[in-house]
Amino acid sequence: MTAEQVRIDPLLLEIAGEGASAPRRSSTSTRPASDIARACDLARAFTDLVPNRRGQLLPAWIRQAEQSDVLPVAKFAAFLSQDFDAVTAGLTLEWSSGKVEGHVNRVKTIKRAMYGRAGFRLLRTRILAHT
Secondary structure, three states, rough: OOHHHHOOOOHHHHHHHOOOOOOOOOOOOOOOOOOHHHHHHHHHHHHOOOOOOHHHHHHHHHHHHHOOOOOOHHHHHHHHHHHHHHHHHHHHHOOOOOOHHHHHHHHHHHHHHHHOOOOOHHHHHHHOOOO
């Protein structure tokens, strides 16, 4: 059985940007393959939300994922629901703390590599040398 034989929810098609123009797929009774296809569809829909900053579609995606029979996806959706406001902000707002987190990671890596070997002056010099 191929993924084309599995019915995809119209909401997932809307999230993925395919809309009503996408061909309808028939449902099937083969459970494992349909679970895999459903998980793939949900994963594709979620990965479309992230780079395109479609935070307004997150509640619908979470509803779809929580109602799915795919346990890992349902657990991921429940986890996202716990901090819904932060996840929505991350998917909607253009600001990011990624650059700061990168610098913090770099400083911690240098600090771990030098643990017990030298004093603060050398640590400071190595950190400032890379900025």
